[in-house]
Amino acid sequence: MNFRPALTSLILPVLLLTGAPGKTSSNDAVNRAVRLSLAESFVTANLLTSGGAVRFGFWDFDPNSLLDLDDDNFGSLESQELRQRITTFSLPYAWQTPLAETGNALTLGVKAAYVENKQETQIISSTNRAKDEISSSVSSLSAGGTFSRRLSTHWDLAFSTHAHWMRYRNDTEFNTADSQAIAPAVNGLITNFDADAWLLEPSARLTYFIGGEQAEVELFSDIHYVAGHTFHTDRAAHDVAPEAWYWSHGARWKHPFVTRILPGQNVWMQASRYDLGGDLEGSLGNHYYYEAGVGWLLDIRERIPFVDNIGIGINLNYGSLLRGGTLVLLFNEG
Template sequence: MKGINFKFRLFIALSLIGASSCAYATEFYRSILEGNFATAVLLSDSDAFSFGFQDFDPNRFVDIGDDIGNEDSLNLRKELGVTTLPYTYQLPTLTFVDNSKLEHSLRFMFSYMRLARDVSLSPDFESDKAIDDIYTTGVEYSVNRPWQKYWNLGAGIGTNLMYFKNTYHYNNPITIQFRDVLDGNAFNTSAWSQTFQTNVNLHYKRPQDWGRWDGFSELNYFYGYGWGEANQGDIGNPEGLYWINGVKVFYDITHWGGYGQTLFTSVRHINLSSDLKVAFGTSEYWEASVGWLLSPPFLKQYVDNIGIGINLNYGSSLSGGTIILMFNQD
């Protein structure tokens, strides 16, 4: 992702040190931080992006093109790790005088993102080591109202508190001589951001004899405020808009030993704007998933289903394939 490309960032940082005005450097560092925080918001949303435990390039099996995976995107996937732990608490359903109902819930989320990579300016010297860590805690209140037989209208509002920390290990003689200038400003520094997010969504759920299929559209917008040590406190305002449109299909196969078994497929199209467009190097990308779900006969209050599958990303700087674990797919 362009927003967190360390080699590009380091070259610019070194060149800006000698600039006559520090305003250019301040603006550049601010855009980097805004991109980092915006990226963390998107990657913590599993409907927008799916991470797995084993990445691969689909072109090794069928030559489709670089938009579905290449060496650079595969390396970036290996350097990037995201773990998200969501929990949704359903609040009591509200019933109005006309017998219409309003479902509402609270969603809590913790996410951790790490990008660790080597930064090589010359093959004659050992590479520098750069690590970005972003910790995110979030809460969202959402409402959902049935509309006609198969349609549901929803909306939500929430906030994320994020902490960013950069760790940089200098090994190259070129970068070592600038360490005093870079440390605390661009590298080996930290920052905070509070983002506020709202979304509106429309779902169509159609039961079938063989299972069900769902169509959905969800528009998300967030805006944030930053503070901290990095860039002399000028953290900026991370902002982003992303729009997810997709279809999910659940094909019930059989029950075996009390376990329900379902074949799951999904296709999603994601549009990006603002800081997200810069960070991902595109204004849109696609995701497709296929997997096998098991519905266990125990802990039904907490576990709807678990499973394993394959996810493909097409058109972003993180294009490629990955093997995913699925939990409570809905």
């Protein structure tokens, strides 16, 4: 979701601009502010549900308290509270088709995803103890394919293209007299509206396998570009062309010792750096961050249709607004 600017920090400047002299220039400034916020919402929701970029789970924690550290980039009370306000859901499914040439493969995939940021706050500071309820969400359906070619025993190159349909929705309940007074000015513009968008996401990934084809360690570089446009909009402020990119570099380690002891199970570890640009730059509070995690997977593809594996893991985020740790559930993990 979009975290910069927050809804409450966007409403006040909009109200000031709409009341300022020079109506045309004020309207232009309002539209620019709303467009930026909406564009960031689409591309950030796409990043949060992309698979390995940012993970959320059912229990969030501050690594500083567990590891006796004092590093604000590792986590804070504010980031923990932010993570707890966010709900994510991602249901991917993919199937691979070997091609005629040895080492080539085509992987087709579909995904349904949902991200919600829900909070209770006072949009306009009031002596009333009541709080306004704000819910911003993005639902999406995606489909695409990946062509991969094994260049050698050590190198693999893959190109992907995915198409996304996304719907942004804001539901706001104004529960104080002060916020209710400004509701007519912002409803349909910033609050209580829907916006649909399509996004295309081409990407490329280069992987180096240390030790050859049966390697336990992979080094990778993965770049994604996202661009699209809203449609069926009836307000100029919602006529948005989101555009962003992100580039991850990292290492992934899989070890077969678990499989030897417990057939059908495996463990992996991964560490990555993510660099962000376009409408993603600054939306997570930084133009880069780090992710690290460990997961335990159970292969159940012979037991439940359309489910390859499930598992549990721990994920750490360093340097973004979502910094901190979480215990995650894994589903159809690659």
